[in-house]
Amino acid sequence: MGFVRVGIIGCGTVGTGTAKLLIQNADLIKKKTGIEFKLVKVADIDWERKREFEVPKELRTTDYKEVIDNSDVVVELVGGKTFAKKVILEALEAGKCVVTANKHLLAEEGKEIFEEAKKRNLFIGFEASVGGGIPVIKALREGLAGNKILNILGILNGTTNYILTRMFEENLDFETALKEAKEKGYAEADPSLDIDGWDAAHKIAILAMLAYGGYLDFNDVYVEGIRNVDKLDVELGKELGYTLKLLAIAKKVDSEVEVRVHPTFIHSEEALAKVSGVYNAVMIEGDFVGKTMFYGQGAGSHPTASAVVADVIDAGRFLLCSSKVLPPVNWEEGELKVRKNFYSRYYLRFDVPDKPGVLAKIANVLADYNISIASVLQKEMVCKIAGREGETIVPLVILTHKAFEEDIQNALKEIQKLPVVVDKPVLIRVEEEAY
Incomplete structure (x- = not known):
C-alpha cells in the first residue's frame, strides 16, 4: 500500500471537479489501485466565488508554491500559457510529477516542457488536454503503440459541433445557432477560440505529435473555422448525402504529415457524421488495428476531471514503482515536416446566371489545373437568388475528384475573374472513405 500527496493549482470548473x-471517490480509487491519493492543497486566487463543490477550508491556499512544496503530484489547471508554464517548470524543477489539461500550452510550447520532464525522469500526464473524458491520448501512447498511425480524424470541439448540428437538423443560420449555443451554456461569451478553429487545432497538434513522434511547429497547422459557413451549403451538402463537421485531421503522407482543421463534408452514413450536439469523437486508423473510434463528452467539469485523475493515478504508480518513465514524444525524430499542399476532394459552389455555357467556362478552368469533376448540382427551382441586371442567379455546385490544394486555389482565383461568376466561390473540403 502506498501514499501519494496531490495538489491542484487552479480551482475553476475542471479544478473543482478534480478536487x-x-x-x-478516494476510497474507490484506493480499492481499485492499491494506492491512497490524498488531496493536500488547492491553490486559487479567488475563494469567494461560488463553486459546485466546496473545497474544505483547510486545503485552500492562494500561494501556488505551497502546493508545489507539499505535493508529490502537481495538477496544473490554470490555463493559458505564461503563468501555467511557470508553474509546470517550477514543479518539475522541484522533482514533482505533473498533470495538466493545458492544450494551448502543450500544442505551442510542449517541447520545452516534455524535455524538462524527460531530463528529470518525471511523469507528465496530459490526457485531459484532448477530448475531455475520452481516453484518446492513453490509446495512442499505449493501446495503439504497436501500430503505424495512418490517420486521425476528430470532432474535437463541442461548441462548433453543436452549432453545425443545429444548422443541419433545423436549417438555422450560423448566428442563430451560435446564439442558441450561448443561451444553453455551450459557447463562451467570446467564442472565438472555438468557432475559429483554434481549440480543435491545439488538440490535433498534440495528437499528431504523439502519433508521429516529433515536434510540430504550431504555426504549420492549417486552421479554418466555421464563422463563414452558410446554411445554404449545409442544405446542399445534405442533398448530396453529406454532413458538415469541423474536422481535425492528421495524416502521414510519405515522409510528411498533414495537420489541419476546417469545415469538412463527411458522408452522412459514416460514424463521425452521426456524432451530434456537444459530443466529441476521434477516429484513429492504424496499420494493424484498422479503424478505432473514441466517443464521449469532450468538455465539462466531471468528464475532464475523470481524465485528470486517470493521469494522477498513473503518476502515483510511477512514483511507487520507481520505474523509468518514457517521454511522451520521441523528440529524437526531430521536427515533423508538414505538408500544406493537401490532396482532397472538394465541394465548390459558384453563384452564376441561369443560362447556357456557364458550366463549360468553369469546367475549362478546372481542367487546365488537372481537376476532374465528379458531379454537378444546380438547384434553379429551389435556390433562386435575385441577380444583377435582372438575371436569375443560382447556385452551381461542383464536386471534384481528389485534387491538390494549390491547384484548387489557383483555379478558383481564375474562375472568380470570369464575368459569369457573381460572388466569391465557396470551397469546402470533403473526406470520404470511398476515395
Whole structure:
C-alpha cells in the first residue's frame, strides 16, 4: 500500500471537479489501485466565488508554491500559457510529477516542457488536454503503440459541433445557432477560440505529435473555422448525402504529415457524421488495428476531471514503482515536416446566371489545373437568388475528384475573374472513405 500527496493549482470548473472526484471517490480509487491519493492543497486566487463543490477550508491556499512544496503530484489547471508554464517548470524543477489539461500550452510550447520532464525522469500526464473524458491520448501512447498511425480524424470541439448540428437538423443560420449555443451554456461569451478553429487545432497538434513522434511547429497547422459557413451549403451538402463537421485531421503522407482543421463534408452514413450536439469523437486508423473510434463528452467539469485523475493515478504508480518513465514524444525524430499542399476532394459552389455555357467556362478552368469533376448540382427551382441586371442567379455546385490544394486555389482565383461568376466561390473540403 502506498501514499501519494496531490495538489491542484487552479480551482475553476475542471479544478473543482478534480478536487471533488479525489475527495468523493478516494476510497474507490484506493480499492481499485492499491494506492491512497490524498488531496493536500488547492491553490486559487479567488475563494469567494461560488463553486459546485466546496473545497474544505483547510486545503485552500492562494500561494501556488505551497502546493508545489507539499505535493508529490502537481495538477496544473490554470490555463493559458505564461503563468501555467511557470508553474509546470517550477514543479518539475522541484522533482514533482505533473498533470495538466493545458492544450494551448502543450500544442505551442510542449517541447520545452516534455524535455524538462524527460531530463528529470518525471511523469507528465496530459490526457485531459484532448477530448475531455475520452481516453484518446492513453490509446495512442499505449493501446495503439504497436501500430503505424495512418490517420486521425476528430470532432474535437463541442461548441462548433453543436452549432453545425443545429444548422443541419433545423436549417438555422450560423448566428442563430451560435446564439442558441450561448443561451444553453455551450459557447463562451467570446467564442472565438472555438468557432475559429483554434481549440480543435491545439488538440490535433498534440495528437499528431504523439502519433508521429516529433515536434510540430504550431504555426504549420492549417486552421479554418466555421464563422463563414452558410446554411445554404449545409442544405446542399445534405442533398448530396453529406454532413458538415469541423474536422481535425492528421495524416502521414510519405515522409510528411498533414495537420489541419476546417469545415469538412463527411458522408452522412459514416460514424463521425452521426456524432451530434456537444459530443466529441476521434477516429484513429492504424496499420494493424484498422479503424478505432473514441466517443464521449469532450468538455465539462466531471468528464475532464475523470481524465485528470486517470493521469494522477498513473503518476502515483510511477512514483511507487520507481520505474523509468518514457517521454511522451520521441523528440529524437526531430521536427515533423508538414505538408500544406493537401490532396482532397472538394465541394465548390459558384453563384452564376441561369443560362447556357456557364458550366463549360468553369469546367475549362478546372481542367487546365488537372481537376476532374465528379458531379454537378444546380438547384434553379429551389435556390433562386435575385441577380444583377435582372438575371436569375443560382447556385452551381461542383464536386471534384481528389485534387491538390494549390491547384484548387489557383483555379478558383481564375474562375472568380470570369464575368459569369457573381460572388466569391465557396470551397469546402470533403473526406470520404470511398476515395
